[in-house]
Amino acid sequence: MSTIAPSPWEAVIGLEVHAQLLTRSKMFCSCRADYLGLPPNSNTCPVCLGLPGSLPVINEAGIRLTLRTALALNCEIPQFTKFDRKNYFYPDLPKGYQISQYDLPLSLGGWLDFEVGGRSVRAGITRVHLEEDTGTLHHAGEIHNSTFSLVDLNRAGVPLMEIVGEPDLRSPAEARAYLATLRQVLIYIGVNDGNMEEGSLRCDANISLRPVGAEALGVKVEIKNMNSFRSVLRALEYELTRQREVLDEGGRLSQETRGWSELEQRTVSQRSKEEAQEYRYFPEPDLPPLVISRAQVEEVRAGLPELPAARRARFQSQYRLADEQALLLTARPGDSQYFEEVVALGVTPQLAANWQLGDLQGLCNTANLPVEKCRVGPAPLADLLKMIEGHEVTANVAKEVLAQAFETGEDPAELVRSQGLGQVSDTGEIAVMVDQALAQNAKAASDYQAGNDRALGALVGAVMKMSQGRANADIVNQLLHTRLPRPGG
Amino acid sequence: MTLLEEPIRELGRRLREREISAVELAEEALARAKELDPTLGAFLRVTPELALEAAAVADLRLQEDPAGAPILCGIPVAYKDVVCTEGVETTAGSQILRGFVPPYSATVVDRLSALGVVPLGKLNCDEFAMGSSNENSAYQLTRNPWDPERVAGGSSGGSAVAVAARLACVTLGSDTGGSIRLPASFSGVVGVKPTYGRVSRYGLIAFASSLDQIGPLAKTVEDAALVLTAIAGQDPRDSTSVVAPVDGFLGELRAGVKGLRLGIPKEYLEVGLDPGVRAVFEQSIRMLEGLGAVTQEVSLPTTEYALSAYYVIAPAEVSSNLARMDGVRFGPGFAGATTLKEAYEQARHEGFGEEVRRRVTLGTYALSSGYYDAYYLRAQKVRTLVAQDFDLAFAQVDAIISPTAPTAAFRLGERTADPLAMYATDVLTLPANLAGISGISVPAGFAAGLPVGLQVLGPYLGESTCFRVAQSLETEARIWDRLPPLAVAPA
Incomplete structure (x- = not known):
């Protein structure tokens, strides 16, 4: 729910999300896609450096992961797709153009369901397409007064998927929930690591206001540079207020691109419509068009894992869990996998859920570890919980044993036995x-x-x-x- | 008489029978370049150390296994300067790439190196292969060895002259609208523009990606077929390269033209042919008919639009392909510029010559929103029609013959002031690039002492037929071994 007071204006928001794909190599060459932490410009070759004479070659894995995403987002996959060149000059763009997709993207017309404030909302997905990431610039000092900039092309050519959402979001809170749900889906299907801070997942927003009940869209502002959920929420709330104030005073908004300043907690104008870039898109002549067969689409579809919403519903019906517990246990694939392994070992689902979300999650939070990485695996936990069920150990003792096992990596059931902590039923x-x-x-x-x-x-x-x-x-x-x-x- | 006058097969025999060594052959080629090239201007740089090193390795190979060594082992070659050569400066004839030493070699260079060729150096060309006379090179003029006051043709002028003057046995050029066939015709050598996709473009500094093809220039049709056989074939590094057999180039070379149907496009005779060129063409027709070929008129009605379409599509691709030359990593840089925009403007204004700037501007305009449909899209539609014309023609005939160019070599400076006149030089060659089909220019005769080529166009992947026709004419015309005056050192 928006924190904005009742207003005659309705917000219209659409998000453009860029996600680096978890492929082994870059989109058009064999350099590593995982470039973090490498010395500058060491993860490069003639192709991603854009050296004269070099040519791109399509990484099939990038196509597959984009199709995977498109199908998870209920998109149509046209049979014919192609790459285009988006031409503009910038020092982080070694070829002077970005290989992207223009009028015939890999997928079109899907949707994403998400929840916000207890309501279920469906937002349209315009398209999911594939392009290449740029390099990075390191300015000497601040950008406005630096005397030189250093170019690092380690990131250049990393597969980047763009997910363009329809302007179906009506509040910053909806935008945040949409983004969180989308991120969860991307992580579930294994195409992206969801790391907004490191920029492997990025979000731009288009926002405009219109009188409540109106059909026509207002003047749109694009907001860039939001690199956390919090900044997406804050930037949209700020922009909503700014636009409302202008309109309330009878002023006019101008179509522009604004950047979110984390430091100042406000949006700052970057580029007006008149200064908009002319990208001169045209079909990439170095890459033949692609024909995506129905068989290929069905193969990718068959390989899709269970998505978070379906898993949550299944956890409620199959394990008779409360909605809140099902929600928490399906937050990440690691959580639900851990849970299902414990249950598969014969533990009552409710007991497994209580312990995983209770004591174990508490220990994990303190240690800042995901549950699947902690030292108590599903099998040792299942053994301990079965001892509780069999009255071989009391819940109180089990809590202490679990904490000890979490620290030392010892087997909790073995700890009960060796320390004589078994339940007295005589x-x-x-x-x-x-x-x-x-x-x-x-x-x-x-x-x-x-x-x-x-x-x-x-x-x-x-x-x-x-x-x-x-x-x-x-x-x-x-x-x-x-x-x-x-x-x- | 120089060894460089011998065809590859004869040289191969002499190398294997130890009559000569590859080092001797290389030394002779290097000596000729030193003596003759100051006048001709074919080479931008000669690489004697690399040549002698490769020749020594080739000699070892020839000694160890004379029968097994590849036919090109020990043969001196040279590359147009748009072909990247690892460790050897590659400038594409442009100031903006002065000092660019590629850390990798083009696939064609790798393939020839593996066969043991001897690389003599890099050849002059119009800047980024844009031009028909080599007058757009940022570095030097290349003179026609038949008349030093005339152009060599372009853009692979250095490649044609190096073969014509017997400085190299064979060279590689690139053909985007006629850049191999035209200088071959002007300089009196064989030049092959392969089917689009036949030869890997990896390592070819792009002019217009959808039109560019690398091909050989050689003294004889067989030499050209030998080299094309070696460099053709699918390359995983070039997604536009195709899988197709290459054994027919040599296998069918001497199959003759008896019964072959040859089409003569009537529109190609309406472009203002020079009378001397027309006479040579008519003589070629008689020769081929005398060998049993059946000629007939065909129509390529979109010919008059092809030139315009070409000069939209090629510049559009140029504007994008050359964007990477932004002064950040190549060229003289942008000292003194105070904004990013200024830096780009300065680097590109100083780094590019006039013709390149003209085409970048043309292409940028053609791709801009509001103009894209009227120019680029319409040109692509014309391109489809041009290809359809050829499809229809090749349903009736096996190959198409025409003069390679409306005239023989023109005078230096004659067309530099008039870009449209210069562009018209390619009117008979560029339709084949738009259609992506195969073509050859083979020496057919002389007009006022200047060589005139016959163009043979074959269908998609139809090189074998082109080679057959060209070989028949070469055998019949008996002029391939005639030496131009500037191939002979002054006494």
Whole structure:
């Protein structure tokens, strides 16, 4: 929900998302696609340097991952597609053009469903197409006063997918939710790592206002340079307010590109419509057009994993989990895989969910680890949980053992055995402790018998303390009730 | 008499029988270049060390396995300066690439090197292969060895002259609108423009990517066929290269023309042919008919639009292909520029010659929004029609013959002031590039002492037929071994 007060204006927002693909090599040469941390310009060859005479060759994996995304977003895949050259001069663009797609992209016309504030929203996807990333520039000082800039072409030619959304979003909160859901889908299908801070996932937004109820679109502003969910939300909220104020005062907006300044928390004009680039698109003559066969499309479709929304619904129905738990357990593929492995080992789904989202998630959060990377794998956790189910260990002891195993990597079930922490279910042994507790807590006993239910807790606690948490709570309760009969009870 | 006058097969025999060594052959070629090239201007740079090193290696190979060594082993070659050669400066005849030393070689260079050829150096050409006379080279003039006051033709002028003056056995050029066939005709040598996709363009500094093809220039048709056989074939580094057999170039070379149907496009005779050129063409027709070929008139009705379409499509691609020459990594740079825009303007204004700037401007305009449909798109439609014309013609005939150019070599400076007159030089050659088909220019005769070529056009991947026709004419005309005056050192 928007934080903006009720207004006669309606926001119209569409996002353009760029995602680097998780291919091994670059889009048109065999250099590595994973360029992070390499010495400047070391991950280059004549092709991605744009040396005279070099020619691009299509990386089939880039096509496949784009098709995968397009199908996950319900797009149509035309049979015929081609690459085009987008021509402009900039020092991070070694060829003076970017190989991209113009009028015949790999896919068209899909949609993405997402939730915001408990509502389900469907936003259209205009197209998903494929292009190459640029290099990076390192300015000496700030860009406006630097005397030189250094060019690093390690990133040049990395496969970059552009997902153009329809202007179907009506608030910054919707835009944020759309982006989060899209990111989740991209991670699920293994095409992108979702890292906005490092720029492997980037987002530009188009935003305009129109009177509520109007059909025609207002003057559009494009916002760039938002590199976190938070900045997408903040920038759109800022821009919404700015545009509303201009319109409320009877002013006119101009079509322009504005950049989000994280430092100043505002958008700053970068380029007016008159200064808009002339890209002189034309078909890339170095790459023959592509014919995508139906068989190829069906093969990619068959290889699609279960998507987050479907998995969440399945977790609710198959494992009888509450919506909130299903949502959390399907947030990332790693979470749901871990859960399903634990359940597959014979643990009751509800118990597995409670422990994964409770104690284990807490430990992971503290250690800043995803659950699949922690030292307690699904099998050791399943063993421990089955011990709880079999009354071989109490929940309290299991919590401590889990924490210990998380630290040391030891097997939790083995810890229970080796440290003698198994649950005590011997009625005789417990009866001795119960009697001792009654003797030492005579007031609690009489209070309980006088009708104070809470007094029973103190007695159970005393037994547990005596047993170091190992006494079977059911038997303790049973014995206490026998020892302390209530009138008429 | 120089060794360089011998065809490749004869040289190959002499190399294998140890009559001569590859080093001796290389030394002779280098000596000739030193003596004759100051006048001719074919070479931009000669690489004696590389040549002698390769020749020594070739000699070892020839000694160890004379029968198994490739036919091109030890043969001196040279490359047009648009072909990248690892470690050897490659400028495309442009100031903006002065000092550019490629860290890699073109596929054609790799393939020939693997066969043991001896690389003599890099050959002059019009800047980025844009021109028909070599007068657009940023570095030097190349003179026609038949008349030093005349042009060599272009843009592969250096490649044609190096063969004509017997400085190299064979050279590689590139043909975008006639840039191999035209200088071959003007200089009296064989020049092959292969089918688009026949030869890898990897490492060819692009002029117009959808039109460019690398091809050989040679003294004889067989020499050209030998070299094309060696460089043709699909290349994983060039997605526009095609898989197709190459054995017919040599296999069918001497199959003759008996019964072959040869088309004569009537529109090609209406372009203002020089009378001397027309006479040579008519003589060629008689010779081929005498050998049993059947000639007939064909029509290529879109010929008059092809030139205009070409001068939209080629410049459009140029404007994009040359964008990488932005002064950041190549060229004289932009000292003193205060903004990025100024830096680009300065680097490109100083780095490019007038003709290149003209074509970049033309192409930029043709691709701009609002003009794209009227120019680029319409030109592409014309291109499709041109290809359809050829398809229809090749349904009736096996090959098409015509003069290679409306005139023989013109005088230096004669057309430099009039770009349109210069562009018209290519009117008979560039339709083949638009259609992507194969073609050869073969020496057919002389007009006022200047060589005149016959153009043989074959269908898509129809080089074998072109070679057959050209070989028949070469055998019949018996002029291939005539030496131009400037091939002989002054006494």
